[in-house]
Amino acid sequence: MDDEVDHAGVARATPRDGRDARWERHREERRAALVDATIRAIRKHGAAVGMDDIAAEAGTSKTVIYRHFDDKAGLYRAVAARIDGRVVGNVGSALGGTGTPPGDTRELVASTVDAYLALVESDTEVYRFVVNRPLVDRPLPDDPVGGTVDQVTDQLTGLLLASLSGAATDPTRARTWAIALVGSVRAVADDWLATAESERASRAAVVEALTDLAWHGLAPILSPDQPARTH
Template sequence: MSPSTRADGRDTRWAEHRRARRAELVEATMKAIRRHGAGVGMDQIAAQAGTSKTVIYRHFTDRAGLYRAVVAAVDDLILRDLGSALATPGAGDDPRALVAAAVDSYLMLVERDPEVYRFVVTRPLLDTPVSDDPVAGMTSRIADQVTAVLAARLRREGRDDRAAGTWAHSLIGLVRAAADHWVAQPGREPREVLARQVTDLAWGGLAGALRPPDRPDVPEESR
């Protein structure tokens, strides 16, 4: 084995170790958030991780880097749940079921991890504005997944799919606004109730937008 090969092997193992350690620190951060609430501090996060703030910063550079890593983890969870919901048999053929699946998969994470969601949207670790918006990036990726499903449906019908992005991003913006309001309510109503309310509101607009031009009304089974 040549020296360069041995060096490459060490580099690979070190990179894998760093990825694993970053994942452990993100998980510890989320546990600290669940334990102490969305306003958790770096000292509490370090204590939960069993390490020092210096070690955390070594892996994430600063507080903003750790915050972005948590947002990315939450993003992955929502995309995973949304992908499963959209893959449910019939969801792609029933547009109202598609809307309901997208709405409920987002709200399920909020209900399951309300403090983590509050942490993401209130950004307690960010002392100053950042050049990018991690939350906007997260919701954009979620909307892109819904866009793909809506566009595929429109293409199957031989229709222009360019409006799919507008509809999907509007839908996810609506869900996020409703979720932000809902999670802040001390006596909030059940998730199922909110999901139905948001679905009804969104479907009221999408039903007309998705209606083929040669069909003057929407079939009863799609309402």
Template sequence: MTTTPHPADPAPDGRSTRWDQHRAARRRELVDATLRAVRQHGAGVGMDDIAAVAGTSKTVIYRHFTDRQGLYAAVSESVDALILRNLVQATGAAGDDLTSADSSPRALVAGAIDAYLTLVEKDPEVYRFVVTAPLLDQSSGDPAAPVTGHIAAQMSLVIAEALARAGRDTAPAKVWGAGLVGMVRAAADQWLAGSDAMTRLELTEHLTDLAWGGLCAAWPGETR
């Protein structure tokens, strides 16, 4: 029986590829414009303000993001990537391997905490926008969960590696990573509200002291 060979896959349509690239570039431009609008008008920025800063109409924005939730998701992903990049740099790792940090374990935890607080300090309105999500229906749960979830996952990898090297069960790593991020987020929200005049470095040190009291169990031989 002779098998008829399948025809080769058709070559990509150049016009379609260029259009996809154009759409991706335009989406990035609109995300950047949204961030500028947030910084200019505050976390409670409206769609009219965003459209004005972008130099376009709300209709065009919705054409690229479907709705307000789509725009918020794109902005959130951008901020998420920034925090994760800073987190990787803070832990002294290359690429996705967060286990090769050269600094001490306590300094690694401090660096991770400071990476989160740095965004809060440098871009407070953007942070508020991501955390409070004024564009969204507030009945849909925690809008910042994807961002904090990704950060917690990265920290869990670091903790799990430390537990594994110590010959210990890595099961607590996921819970400890989530707990660390939750603690930092709650403290960051209070700090941003201006309840005290504590500096970022002071807050980082206090949170590191609190976190390290428990996390040092993952690094036997390290002092509290």
């Protein structure tokens, strides 16, 4: 939007042409439609989907797609942003809607783990596409996956500070635990998906195992000759 200068020499904003606003809205809608088509193509062809498959699903050409996203990395970022919203929203809903008192932190941990794994299980190929970046052949300075992890970590850190007492009220310790939990869930999710479906543990079993580890640590399962350290 350009500025005009009045007789007093003061700049004032020029009203935006209605056609510009309509064109911008059209571009946003077109970009959203292309992201939708990309996600459909991923679900149909798998995480290793190619640009030709995406263009065919969208009923357009690769040239048109690049006109809206500049390159493959731009399209990847747009898909990752869509999934980012789902991950943060799903985990946020689980953290904020457990229906348990603040002190029941074990249930909070279990809900966090289950919300993440539920999305992984329900949209496996799209998750693989976002995590493995098959379309992107160069490092991305603005890692979308890292941004999602940071947002979930922030949510969990705040809830740990609100729910726990004593040592956990130290923000540094609470964030360290949140980072450890989110990182372990992501690592386990990746390994879980890499396991053949016929041999894969149930989501409930994985949630229970991760929650037990987060809640009790290794102390309860150490052998007698490996006592837990008390200091």
